[in-house]
Amino acid sequence: MHLTTVLGNLLIILLIRLESCLHTPMYFFLSHLALTDISFSSVTVPKMLMDMQTKYRSILYEECISQMYFFIFFTDLGSFLITSMAYDRYVAICHPLHYTVIMREELCVFLVAVSWILSCASSLSHTLLLTRLSFCAANTIPHIFCDLAALLKLSCSDIFLNELVRFTVGVVVITLPFMCILVSYGYVGATILRVPSTKGIHKAFTCGSHLSVVSLYYGSIFGQYLFPTASSSIDKDVIVAVMYTVVTPMLNPFIYSFRNRDMKEALEKLFSRATVFFW
Template structure:
């Protein structure tokens, strides 16, 4: 444990997922694969939505933004974590730490509010289908997306400003694999009471508001679906929500486990739970939405056919250039 004066120009050490040298390369290989799969999967979702006219509706509008946010979310954490697996000095400067903390909070909150917007979209589609086009028009969808981004940026800025006012003069070792708020606050010498109060009020409200929207939306959806007379109609209604429900459960389940507890009890188990919503959920989202959604499957198949066709055309053109006229 290193002890130094970190009040002005601190440099933190990220302890990571494991301190054992023999674990570093296997962990690097594992998380490199996870990161590449996350990038590829979410990029394919975005391209499929952009290229298929039948996917130009509010649900897939939000899904496209969610996929982009997931790419950014995991990119804030994974590259630094991968580099640290290969280095002996797992340091991060104070400015980089605050930047990582800020963008982690930004994209995490954007994910949360987009999941709430998608729940509202499903509620309107199932409970008020005749007015769906009017209610979920392009202007309203854009307003929801802009609010999600703007509020997330302001919320994150507040927490980073409160962290920046603290002094650090004891250990500089962060018992985590990235600069999350809770592990950094545990290193502060000055009082963190304001940070804790804000985290338990504004911070919790920023999580609970979208969560409440999701719960209320699905309670209304459940009531509507149970009143549908045919079993086929019920199955169809539930199938449109199943992918979203799985993602919501993964995301909010792991967040609740980590954050709805005292900062002093932040443990190794919390680091493992954090991996679920920071890394694994972003990787699994494309699979969940594509495997359980017929429209998404069709869009991806169209994209695959288009890419295959373009590659075939490029191959023919290249062959013609080599052999000449």
């Protein structure tokens, strides 16, 4: 599954880079999302696979903090990029005549830059607050990676400030983007219903595919971090973590791209060139 994630998203980046017809705002955001999915999965999965293979389940404190930093960073970055893509679809469907004016290159670069800056600030705030804590003697993390919630449970210090920042930042970088996505697709759905055509139905199916990934991604995060169950279940946390760290990045290339006509045509052109080159 990890190899599928890496190869699938690398193929997306390659296609968008090679095909001039894919040099549009939607695919610009998609290329950044593909890079984020590769990085997001690579932060945790290789270490997890190595531990399963060697049976040596240990990680240094510095490595643990670094893993947590990049995990939060790419989680937040993916949230912001998905929101940018939802806004792009909103403009394309609800304001098609003004699309090229609104979604100009400067705005796209600005949205991606802000996404990176906010994600960095978010992960840095959690990391700095975590380094001020002291930990108990038995440092056994009941998780498959260095998750922030699991690390806070090991601390012997007062974690009230950490939990407060964790919830506040979670609302800003997860809940607010999710609400923006719902509003955007609400307007998109209303616009499509007013245009009963084959093209409108096709757009509806495309948005439905996007919403399925959004539901899987945000549903897993909300279930584990913002609305945890009363009884702490390690198995539940691990299963949910696998869903959004392994399954979702693997599905994104298929749902966001390979069901897209432009991506299929670009893929066929690439295979044709490769066949001619090798023969």
